[in-house]
Amino acid sequence: MGSLVSIAQLPADFNRWDEVLALIMRAFASMDGVIDPPSSAHRLTVENLRDKARRETVFAALKDGRIIGCVFALERTDDFYVGKLAVDPGFQGQGVGGRLMLAVEDLACKRRRSAIELQTRIELTGNHAAFARLGFRETDRTAHEGYSRATSITMRKCLS
Numbered sequence: 001m002g003s004l005v006s007i008a009q010l011p012a013d014f015n016r017w018d019e020v021l022a023l024i025m026r027a028f029a030s031m032d033g034v035i036d037p038p039s040s041a042h043r044l045t046v047e048n049l050r051d052k053a054r055r056e057t058v059f060a061a062l063k064d065g066r067i068i069g070c071v072f073a074l075e076r077t078d079d080f081y082v083g084k085l086a087v088d089p090g091f092q093g094q095g096v097g098g099r100l101m102l103a104v105e106d107l108a109c110k111r112r113r114s115a116i117e118l119q120t121r122i123e124l125t126g127n128h129a130a131f132a133r134l135g136f137r138e139t140d141r142t143a144h145e146g147y148s149r150a151t152s153i154t155m156r157k158c159l160s
Contacts, residue, residue, distance in 0.1 A: 010058040025044075071100040073104045101116075
């Protein structure tokens, strides 16, 4: 897989948001009926992805020109918040997500940010383990509005 997949920061004039949206929907489809409340991915549109990309840095994983993964990174005062990490189901488990997260980590280090933070749903124990393998540690559990139980886990990776 290695050299066949490239990671690139998406340029300001990127115009393939329909492909990114389709990728996110494929990648998040397995969560339907598993997580409660349903994923915010269902509220995404080409337009709000484009708007999100104006505020955040977006990296894409490409294979033969096809977008097979993406991650959005929001720069904050002390860290980067990572959202919408998505890998095409046909490429999951091959290190694509790890390479996308490494791109965010490199960006955070260049921008002198001390950490990367993300949230993952309580039910997605495979994601908790995958992020732990990448050096993330649980720092908090929070509830979505209207829920009395924790629905999300906040995980953080401190950078040296």
